Amino acid sequence: MGKRNTTWDSKKIEQWIKEGRGQGEGKEYKPWLTIQDFPSMGRVTRVFGWTTQRIHHFFSDTQLKYFYLLDWEEKVIDIREHYPLIDLEVVLNDTTDLKIDKFEDKKTKEPYIITTTFLITLLDSDGKKSFAARSIKYASELSRRSTIEKLEIERRYWEAQGINWGIVTNKDINTVRAKNIEWIHSVMGFGSDNSFSEDELADLLYALLYRFIDSQKSIKNIISGFERDYTLDAGMGLFLFKRLIAEKRISLDMDRPININQTCKSIYIPEVNGKEVNEGVKVFG
Incomplete structure (x- = not known):
């Protein structure tokens, strides 16, 4: 097996955009990040979504548990994980105080594309769509300066677009509810029983x-x-x-x-x- 290319540069960005990453909706959406992109990320998961009818990629148990909560809700009609803020500097006219340059490849100096864990589409009883963006973190991460700076970038991005944004930690998630949904989740996957x-x-x-x-x-x-x-x-x-x-x-x-x-x-x-x-x-x- 060939060695995975972990170099981050403008060519890789162009390649990922060409692949359709971060684009589409529902079944056609492709997350910006997948579990195949990193040599080792600890506990990772691929799971088939009821709502989207596609495979989702997660890098932590907290992300997975929150996904189960979303997938259970009837008002949630789309779940886009690892949504890229590709147009960050267009949406935010002034980014001078956001320290975006801290989030770049040390070798190539190419800025990383910042992502938000979930962009959620909801449909109310009147047929009106709305959106919510959620960043999933472990509570212990919130004391890190780099995490705080990244979250502030996300907050301003979504605020500028009038989209509700928030942070969800492992302490905020109803673990019992998530485990119950996980227990039944596989029975609705493709080919679950032939x-x-x-x-x-x-x-x-x-x-x-x-x-x-x-x-x-x-x-x-x-x-x-x-x-x-x-x-x-x-x-x-x-x-x-x-x-x-x-x-x-x-x-x-x-x-x-x-x-x-x-x-x-x-x-x-x-x-x-x-x-x-x-x-x-x-x-x-």
Whole structure:
């Protein structure tokens, strides 16, 4: 395998722009940074997004957890990670006091392209779009001068465009909620289950859903009984249960750990009870 080229210069910027990085929306968006760009970044993740129907790239657990919160929210219609501020000096007429020259390659003296962790598109009940930009950091990073200076550049950039910007740290994230979403997240990915046709899967989901109505049994017992009655492979019942949650055909308190040993009293079924559960957007602070 050839050695990864880590040189940062004008040619690489031109190349990345030509590749479409930092451009597009939804499924067509390409993040400015990917996990393949760096030889070692510790814990990194690639995950398929429900909202965008594409692969996302993350460089920390905090970024990943915040992504799960975004991907769960129905009002979020696009999530663009590692969004580049390519037009920084155009948007900000005066950057003399921002110390942008500190963020450059030591060898080539080429300025790095500053990025914001997330640019989020929201759609309200009236069909109106709005945007929010969020910089994800560990709380311990906020005492570093270089971090503070970079965040100030981001703040001014988004303020100049009238876009809501904020900092989110690991202390701000609802970890229980993020873990619950992570637990069910894989069931909505492409090719998550090829054992059944779409019609067969729909029938199984419907059949399992109605087993929870007015039942006094535990969730686990219902799942086990369903697998036995339908001669399903072990684990398929749990997959279907997760799928029902992911499709929001079953509502649980996502701010408490999901426990399948609980009885069905912890479950709310919107399509049976006749109304939706509106939790509201909880992730923007």
